Amino acid sequence: MVIIYASRTSRSTLRLTSTSSSSSPAPVEGASDRNPLTPATVLVGQQTDFDFDAYAELTFADQAAFQAFGAKLYAPDAAAQIAADEEKWLDKSKLAMAMLGDVIETTR
Template sequence: MVFKALLYITRKPGTTPTEFKTHYETVHLPLIQKLAGADFPLSHRRLYLARPAPGEDNSFPAAVLIGNQDDFAFDAIVELTFTDEAAFKVFFTRRQEAGTKELVDADEEKFLDQTKFKAVVLGEVHETTS
């Protein structure tokens, strides 16, 4: 059975949504792929919240349908899929290795708020399509 985790990622203050997404896609993700090598997840899916225009305070509010802005303080949800929990543990252990940890942490400091980073393991996933 596949193993999935969700990450909730928030951009660094002063970083626009476009800058955040561009850095993630063109710098951070290639770095993770290179460092993980064969241990990279089966899939690394990124879902960015719509933040169409800057607010009065240049905060880029989310396009909230139900709820309020405080409910959507994060900027991206990342879904990681691994063959199993053991594969996830190998990937995560590699992420924490000396040399790798410092490189990834230094890159993350450039575009995301590490104090707001959250992660959770997914249980069953059910999907209905037309």
């Protein structure tokens, strides 16, 4: 089981991490309004198709492993710690997740 996770950080975090100089960087041509400063290296598609600045792929051996992960993640103490941390940097209104059922791997 694979879960794909993409998100946007808050504007203040993006400003802190996207530039080290005192001047603001110029927006990338073709970038979306939400993601003007952190472009993707686009092979197919448009810059606006990649309107996120964080991505994670979580892989689980099976459904039981996924459920065990979820139980730990949503336990009250862990959930409170995660929520407090996310409040500092994550724009939850821009969060997206997808779950892939079967994965077929080619090896040639």
